[in-house]
Amino acid sequence: MIARVILPALVAIGSVSAQSATCTVVTTTINSQADATGLAGCKTVRGSVLIAPQTGASIDISGPGTITGDLILLNNGEIQSFRSDDLTTIGGTWEMKNVTALSTLSFASITKVKALDWQTLNALDTLSFTSGLTQAEEVTISDTFLSALTGIDLTSVKTMRIDNNRRLTSFTTQLRDLSDELRIQANGQRLEVNMPNLTWIANMIIANVTKFSAPSLVTVNNSAKFDFNYFSDFSAPNLTRTQSGDISFVGNVNLKNISMPRLTTVGGGLLIANNTALIELNGLPALKTISGAVKLRGSFDDVSFPALNDVKGAFDLSSTGDIEKSCTEFKKIASAKDGGSGKIQGTYSCTSNNANANSDTSSTTGTGGGTSKPKPDAAAGLSLNTVLLGFAGLAGLAQALL
Ligand SMILES: *[C@@H]1O[C@H](CO)[C@@H](O)[C@H](O)[C@H]1NC(C)=O
Ligand SMILES: *[C@@H]1O[C@H](CO)[C@@H](O)[C@H](O)[C@H]1NC(C)=O
Ligand SMILES: *[C@@H]1O[C@H](CO)[C@@H](O)[C@H](O)[C@H]1NC(C)=O
Ligand SMILES: *[C@@H]1O[C@H](CO)[C@@H](O)[C@H](O)[C@H]1NC(C)=O
Ligand SMILES: *[C@@H]1O[C@H](CO)[C@@H](O)[C@H](O)[C@H]1NC(C)=O
Ligand SMILES: *[C@@H]1O[C@H](CO)[C@@H](O)[C@H](O)[C@H]1NC(C)=O
Numbered sequence: 001m002i003a004r005v006i007l008p009a010l011v012a013i014g015s016v017s018a019q020s021a022t023c024t025v026v027t028t029t030i031n032s033q034a035d036a037t038g039l040a041g042c043k044t045v046r047g048s049v050l051i052a053p054q055t056g057a058s059i060d061i062s063g064p065g066t067i068t069g070d071l072i073l074l075n076n077g078e079i080q081s082f083r084s085d086d087l088t089t090i091g092g093t094w095e096m097k098n099v100t101a102l103s104t105l106s107f108a109s110i111t112k113v114k115a116l117d118w119q120t121l122n123a124l125d126t127l128s129f130t131s132g133l134t135q136a137e138e139v140t141i142s143d144t145f146l147s148a149l150t151g152i153d154l155t156s157v158k159t160m161r162i163d164n165n166r167r168l169t170s171f172t173t174q175l176r177d178l179s180d181e182l183r184i185q186a187n188g189q190r191l192e193v194n195m196p197n198l199t200w201i202a203n204m205i206i207a208n209v210t211k212f213s214a215p216s217l218v219t220v221n222n223s224a225k226f227d228f229n230y231f232s233d234f235s236a237p238n239l240t241r242t243q244s245g246d247i248s249f250v251g252n253v254n255l256k257n258i259s260m261p262r263l264t265t266v267g268g269g270l271l272i273a274n275n276t277a278l279i280e281l282n283g284l285p286a287l288k289t290i291s292g293a294v295k296l297r298g299s300f301d302d303v304s305f306p307a308l309n310d311v312k313g314a315f316d317l318s319s320t321g322d323i324e325k326s327c328t329e330f331k332k333i334a335s336a337k338d339g340g341s342g343k344i345q346g347t348y349s350c351t352s353n354n355a356n357a358n359s360d361t362s363s364t365t366g367t368g369g370g371t372s373k374p375k376p377d378a379a380a381g382l383s384l385n386t387v388l389l390g391f392a393g394l395a396g397l398a399q400a401l402l
């Protein structure tokens, strides 16, 4: 790259010697504000910038507009204020981990990073991103003291992970699509998530939230998991299908109403279990095709899927309450072996007054999903399928042997 601006004087920054506005480094380490000031003459830092563990309370890296590599700040318990008025672009990862006293992060011009990876920033309570970060492929914000994510204004990302931010009570984003994974869990107990513009998403894991809203969501390419939330109503008014993964609702203690009026296709399995306040499950009137298995365990007294036409896997419905009427309807479409029309291809089971109905949430955890660090891709989508299909196969075999 040819620098367009030639500085009149030498810019000397420790090991970096620069004669132009582009300063080439492999990694330059900033130990003090003097080092940071030494970079101020560089328009572009070609390389990475590492902030050392002992810097004092304040570092201002104003000057450079671009760092082509990473910006790294690790294991620093001294820094309280970190700022740049000019930095717009980080070509690599903006990594900050174990920076326990940092409370002020002021990057007025930042708009673009490749990845943002922040973990254990226990004192960080506000972001001052005046321009707003509008481009990033991967975002992890974990274990901060942030109560809002103001200034993170992305419309398209690959992955986004927001977890263990215990003060975070509101997250509203204009995100339109997400091509790998969204994971929101273990944040503030009153976290409300609003995604008004989201139209498609590959995978999502939403846990421990009080509200989730995605009114424009049409397609989930793989799987959607809503486990251990506090919302009482769940609605996805425009969701039509998951292309290849599961939908699950497990252990949502207050959940009374699941409404997905346009959902026609679940490309994986459907698991709804141990949502003990969910008495009526009739908000999926258009659901026609389920490519995996269906497992519904709860305190229901009414379950109906009036459009259900094709279930490739097993169908297992059990309630602590009396659901005889619902069972009568489902039995009509059970497999031929079970005396039905065969719309359900796998093993059919429907039982009322099962005191243990809520204690079986196994299919998501049985294969190591659950609390393990999932990679919810097609594989996560398959877990319910394979487990339940396998189970259906075994149960079928067991029945055949009787
Ligand atoms: C976190 O940073 C502190 C210095 O502030 C250091 O003493 C500690 O070992 C670091 N912790 C980890 C897990 O690296
Ligand atoms: C997900 O599905 C949407 C809508 O069908 C499509 O536009 C998008 O390309 C798909 N994304 C991936 C990662 O397959
Ligand atoms: C999000 O949707 C609102 C209307 O609901 C619209 O005003 C806004 O421009 C959209 N934002 C993006 C980034 O698409
Ligand atoms: C939060 O959700 C996780 C599942 O992601 C669950 O294991 C945990 O018990 C939940 N915590 C609370 C306090 O609900
Ligand atoms: C839901 O889908 C309908 C029809 O496709 C569309 O007109 C409407 O704007 C969508 N609603 C939202 C909130 O995106
Ligand atoms: C469930 O929620 C949907 C959408 O919000 C609403 O139309 C429906 O009336 C609710 N059903 C019950 C039983 O509250």
Ligand SMILES: *[C@@H]1O[C@H](CO)[C@@H](O)[C@H](O)[C@H]1NC(C)=O
Pocket (backbone or CB within 6 Å): 251, 253, 274, 276, 358, 359, 360, 361
């Ligand atoms: C079911 O949910 C209740 C809380 O509503 C909880 O106490 C119980 O442990 C859960 N059971 C299973 C098997 O997850």
